[in-house]
Amino acid sequence: MLVVITMDLCCTSVHRVILAVGSDYFRSMFTLGMRESHQSCVTLPFILASELELLIDCSYSGAIPLSWKCIFEITSTALQLQYQPALSLCLDFMHQEINPHSCLDVASFAEAYEMVQLLEVADDFVLRQFQKVACTSKFKDLPAKKLLKYLKSHSLYVPSEIVVFKAVVAWIQAKPKTRLRLTKDLMKTIHFHLMTFKEFHEVKSLNMWSDYSLEKLYETIFEEFCSNETDYSQCRIYLPKESLILIGGDQTCEDKGSRSISRELWFGNSLRNHLGIKKAMEWRKLGEMPDPARYSHEVSVLRGQLYVFGGKNYYGTNDILNSVYSFKGTYDPLQNSWERLAEMQEKRCSFSVVVLDEKIYAIGGYCEPDYLESVERYCPVANSWSFTSPLDMPLSAHVAKVFQGQIFVSGGLSNQYQCLASMFLYHPETGSTYLENMAKPRAYHCMETLGNCLYVAGGIATDTVDQLACEVYNPEADSWTAFTSLPVPHVGAGSAVLEEKFYVLGGYSREDFSDTKIVHRYDPTAQRWENMGKMPGPNNDIQAALLCLPSHFRL
Structure with missing residues (x-):
């Protein structure tokens, strides 16, 4: 503890650590003073456990924010004193605030102190952000x-x-x-x-x-x-920590005379760069869902747990499902630990699902012979469903996404089977607030959040016309801008964002009902679509999600 005398002769007691963290001058003064007095040889000998505890209290309250200027000194001291609260706070800071300018310092520090997990985080960041x-x-x-x-x-x-x-x-x-x-x-x-x-x-x-x-x-x-x-x-291979997963769907059989519905799960094991600008994804089969096989279903991921909702299990009538399954814990196919959850209150296909505030919302959809305006909310803790405010109108084949804590809903089909160009915000308590319309109507399309915008691609423009035009929505300006059109139709495709690129996976053409067994990836930096190779299995009315997989499923 030090006594600071101000210009007006007021005396104030101050911990040395507070002064050291906030000033290079005091840090140098204290370090030099302790060296000259030969009292200790630790990195910051003047920081005691009690002072570290005060620093932690101040940091949590926001009074003393940690910074890269002092984080390595404080972390090394916490290690030497084995003061776990300080160490945890410092490690949390480095995990959350690591950036291209600090990652190599973090790697060197972790290597010097044999901190294996921190070194893995730093090395992983360098590999992912190598260009920066x-x-x-x-x-x-x-x-x-x-x-x-x-x-x-x-x-x-x-x-x-x-x-x-x-x-x-x-x-x-x-x-x-x-x-x-x-x-x-x-x-x-x-x-x-x-x-x-x-x-x-x-x-x-x-x-x-x-x-x-x-x-x-x-x-x-x-x-x-x-x-x-x-x-x-x-060829160079990139193995993402999060893997792109494909769930269910249907496809044309080899004899071209029938279709089959799938229970399969596939994952993108790697991205490969080939000659020139040619790229491809390597796919591997991951496992299977419980019965029945399904398409036109929905999936979501909450706290690393995969959920599968509704859909259709055949092509006739009375084939729409309200069943819900989840996988216990982080997905590991070797455990095959699927769990059947409470059923949705309505059977649904061609609907949309989002996660907001630790709850899952099933929005609209189709249940023969009607389109649905109902919305229901699932609580994982209670394992129960409850209805929330309905949509303004029955809606199917639309897409909903959460962006900045709000639910955005684009396009879809009205109950007159008309493709819509609408975009609106849905609030579970107050209902719908309409925004600027898209330039083009569409249904059975894809929408994903990327950067500060929402990207929309694929689908149909009318019942018999494919929609190749693509648009991006800026929520701040409430405006739409066209971007590069798709090279081929993607109706009923899956989609996801991985490594800041927009993936559109499979689908078909409504004009001739031919399958689109291709993955396209949009790079907003290069402003072009890249052909990422063929789909591994089912390609129509599939769903895609991002999951962290155990390392033994990778190359």
């Missing part, structure tokens, strides 16, 4: 061994090999005298055969190749780029 991390000044100080570890990782996520190449060159040129000799080993980690001609032109134009010692290396790189014998097992 490579632009920071700290990246140029990365040890060669650590850089090679990142470059060789199967989890390295980059939009193109040119990003890896530029990062390597920037690292070498930061200290060319000592690092130029590592060029060969570093260049081996870059897949030049995956580059486009435009990208390789950037490689070729680099002044670095004028160095005589790199002449043979460039020839090898050029041969790799020109080679037609591509080993696709060597």
Whole structure:
């Protein structure tokens, strides 16, 4: 404890830790003073457990916010004193506030103190945000061994090999005298055969190749780029922590004369970059839902738990379901621990489900012969359903999504089977508030939140016309803007957002009823749709979700 005397001679008792956290001047003063007095050799010897406790109380109240300026000192002290409340607060800060400028410091700190979980979080962030991390000044100080570890990782996520190449060159040129000799080993980690001609032109134009010692290396790189014998097992693979899951759906049988409904679950095991701009997803079968097989159903994820609702189990009448299943805990197919929950109060297909405030809402839909205006809410704690305010009108084949704590509902079919261009907010207590209409009517479409907007794609424009036009909604301006149209129809497709890209999966064409067994991914940065390869199984009226899977289901 210190006594601070102010200019007006008032005396105030202040803990040293409070002054140290808030001022470099006091931090240096206390550290120097303790070194000179030879009282201790810990990193911050003047911080006692009681003072740490006060700091924690102040941090929780917001009086003393933690910052990157002091977090490593406080964490090391908490480790030395084994003061768990302080340590937990510091680790929470680093987990939540990690960014491209701090992640390498976090990784170094975690490695020095053998904090395995923190190191995994930091390394994972570097691999996921490699392009941004490579632009920071700290990246140029990365040890060669650590850089090679990142470059060789199967989890390295980059939009193109040119990003890896530029990062390597920037690292070498930061200290060319000592690092130029590592060029060969570093260049081996870059897949030049995956580059486009435009990208390789950037490689070729680099002044670095004028160095005589790199002449043979460039020839090898050029041969790799020109080679037609591509080993696709060597293509870069990205394994996301969250996996894209496909649930149920139906498809045309091989004989083309009938259709089949599925209980299958598939997951996107990896994303592969191939030659040029060609990309593909590798799919693996994950397991099966309980009976019955279903399509035109809905799914949601709440607290890592997968829920499956309603749908149809055949193509006739009286085939609409109100059954609900969930998987206990984090999804692990080896456990196969599905649980049947309380049934919805109404049978529903072609409806929409959202999660808001730890409750699940089933909105509208179809139950022969009527379209539904009812909305019901599921409480997981009580395992019960209750009706909330109905929609203004019966609605089916629409899409609802939660964005910024509000439920947005777009398009759909009216009870006159008319495609709608509407967009409205639904509130469980007060009902609907209408917003600006879409430019194009649509039903059986996809809508996802991405960034600060809602992206809408696919569906039908009328009963017999596919809707290829796409739109993005800005809630702040209450306005719609067109973006790149889909290359093929996607009616009744699944959708999800993974790694800041909009996935539209499968569906069919209403004009000729042909299946669309393709996954398209929209990149808002590049403003284009990418063909991600074929669907693994069922492709119509499927549902998609993001789940964290156990590591033994990955490559």
